[in-house]
Amino acid sequence: MLVGQMGFQRQANRDGEQLEWYGFQLPLSGVQQRTIGDEVALDALPWLNALGVQVNRSKNSLRVDLPKPHLKTLRQGKGGSANRLVMDLSGPALVQRQGDDLLLQMKVTPAQESQLRSIGLQTRQEAGGLKLLGQSSKLSTLTLKGPWRVVLDGITSTKPAIRRRQVQAFQSALLAPEMQALIKKGLVVDQRVVQVGVKRIQLYRASVQHNTSALLLRPLAPSHAQPGLRYLNQLARPAKALVAVNGGFFNRVRQLPLGAVRLNNTWLSGPILNRGAIGWDRNGPLIFGRLQLIQDMTVAGRRRWPLGMLNSGYVQRGLSRYTRAWGPTYRALSGEEQALTLKEGRVDAVYDQSALVRGVPLPLKGDLIVARGGIALPAQVGDAVTIKIRSSNPLGERPQVMGGGPLLLQNGRVVLNGRQEGFSPGFLAVSAPRTVVAQDKERVWLLTAKGANGSDPTLLETSLALRQLDLTDALNLDGGGSTTMLIANTTVMTGRGITPRVQNGLGFVSGGSMVLAN
Numbered sequence: 001m002l003v004g005q006m007g008f009q010r011q012a013n014r015d016g017e018q019l020e021w022y023g024f025q026l027p028l029s030g031v032q033q034r035t036i037g038d039e040v041a042l043d044a045l046p047w048l049n050a051l052g053v054q055v056n057r058s059k060n061s062l063r064v065d066l067p068k069p070h071l072k073t074l075r076q077g078k079g080g081s082a083n084r085l086v087m088d089l090s091g092p093a094l095v096q097r098q099g100d101d102l103l104l105q106m107k108v109t110p111a112q113e114s115q116l117r118s119i120g121l122q123t124r125q126e127a128g129g130l131k132l133l134g135q136s137s138k139l140s141t142l143t144l145k146g147p148w149r150v151v152l153d154g155i156t157s158t159k160p161a162i163r164r165r166q167v168q169a170f171q172s173a174l175l176a177p178e179m180q181a182l183i184k185k186g187l188v189v190d191q192r193v194v195q196v197g198v199k200r201i202q203l204y205r206a207s208v209q210h211n212t213s214a215l216l217l218r219p220l221a222p223s224h225a226q227p228g229l230r231y232l233n234q235l236a237r238p239a240k241a242l243v244a245v246n247g248g249f250f251n252r253v254r255q256l257p258l259g260a261v262r263l264n265n266t267w268l269s270g271p272i273l274n275r276g277a278i279g280w281d282r283n284g285p286l287i288f289g290r291l292q293l294i295q296d297m298t299v300a301g302r303r304r305w306p307l308g309m310l311n312s313g314y315v316q317r318g319l320s321r322y323t324r325a326w327g328p329t330y331r332a333l334s335g336e337e338q339a340l341t342l343k344e345g346r347v348d349a350v351y352d353q354s355a356l357v358r359g360v361p362l363p364l365k366g367d368l369i370v371a372r373g374g375i376a377l378p379a380q381v382g383d384a385v386t387i388k389i390r391s392s393n394p395l396g397e398r399p400q401v402m403g404g405g406p407l408l409l410q411n412g413r414v415v416l417n418g419r420q421e422g423f424s425p426g427f428l429a430v431s432a433p434r435t436v437v438a439q440d441k442e443r444v445w446l447l448t449a450k451g452a453n454g455s456d457p458t459l460l461e462t463s464l465a466l467r468q469l470d471l472t473d474a475l476n477l478d479g480g481g482s483t484t485m486l487i488a489n490t491t492v493m494t495g496r497g498i499t500p501r502v503q504n505g506l507g508f509v510s511g512g513s514m515v516l517a518n
Helices: 002-006 045-050 110-118 160-174 177-184 232-239 353-358 425-429 459-468
Strands: 009-013 016-021 024-027 033-036 039-042 054-058 061-065 071-076 084-089 095-098 101-104 123-126 129-132 140-144 149-153 188-196 199-209 215-220 241-246 261-263 266-269 276-280 287-290 293-299 303-307 318-322 337-343 346-351 366-372 385-391 400-403 407-410 434-439 443-451 473-476 484-487 490-494 505-510
Touching: 002 016, 024 045, 045 054, 071 110, 110 123, 110 129, 160 177, 160 188, 160 484, 160 490, 177 188, 177 241, 188 459, 199 215, 199 459, 199 484, 215 232, 215 241, 215 261, 215 400, 232 241, 232 484, 232 505, 241 434, 241 443, 276 473, 287 407, 287 473, 293 318, 303 318, 337 353, 407 434, 407 459, 434 459, 443 459, 443 484, 443 505, 459 473
Parallel strands: none
Antiparallel strands: 009 016, 016 024, 033 039, 054 061, 071 084, 084 149, 095 101, 101 129, 123 129, 140 149, 188 199, 199 443, 215 505, 241 484, 241 505, 261 266, 261 400, 276 287, 276 400, 293 303, 293 385, 318 366, 337 346, 337 366, 407 473, 434 443, 434 473, 484 490
């Protein structure tokens, strides 16, 4: 809630991680943490009170109040920072995400509200402050002091000049000699507008034939360690991917993957929540479906223990497994953990919470089993342990896997069922830029989509647009501010107008290229 609802920033430095809010800094290493379900809780009340925030609890509700400051000035960036808006304030303000909207708890004059509308924001004055409609997932926020400021990143201009520059970037990328050579070999790259109801959706597309040897579909992922985010070109360039899009979901605060990524038979990150995924090899079409990994650990040939997640940033109570594909070191992801290391089929070492907070090495050939939420370790040093793993869907046996969700199309039918994949109703209803991997009977497609004249597509509208293109199978990938398409090392489309950092991607690479990003 502190990060997602109130504008706190989570930053890393030499001494570990810290939270920042209006210039105040709170090192996480010095704060007592508790695991509550899938979340990590800490006591931030003294910090909030220091800024004048009043917190009152009534039954199951928590009321957070702070006197509303006046908005003094608005400053929009120019050139490369044109998507940034700085709001100078007379004091600190609460910033809350309410459904699709962003509530700024500050006092705004009619002239200032008109200025916000002139740059493409829809506003509404309410008793709680000024609401920016439809901006909850579109804008990222930063708070500063000296003077007090709220910074909004991701302002999307509706000016024709901005759209013309995007079109020019796309056209220029296609003229690159390396792209022209591949186009002659069958690569298709284009853009078009599809109408669904009254909404016009702009699509950027790239495709290759299923059995081509010139270009192959590959996950784009870091090789050294999964924690961390990178720009898409930093993932694409080492793999020699001339066309790339962003990939699956990730935790932007912790910078950890949240879904399946399998590269050359190695699980870099396992699937979560039975979400949609694709699996493929060099031969034939992609397999689309929902995917789970069923893992269990048998101790001393007797009791069997289920292992929930594999190399995942998705934290829940129970046992999870981490391998060297996660990176050289594992550090605790929640406030109540203990772990054991497996080498050559036996428990080699055990670790308590303090050791895990500092970081423990992941063996080159072995496993780290992490127990969370008060679960006891199932084995002791010297115990014999075996681990078995299988996939719920044949796609999980393919050498390459990419997870996302929800599934949009299968066999030409709309199969959108977000609840089955653990997505909230709000996520399913929101309008946002989209990234999709799809196929028809002959070709594999990478697509990005956004509103041609304003409102972005919902997941259902995206599905209907894809059907108009005669696509048979389609999987939604991470969208919103993560949406990115790269052609010949040129970013030709972004979801929010700012090139984002992402955890992984998908790309068309030259046949035989198996290089990973660092």
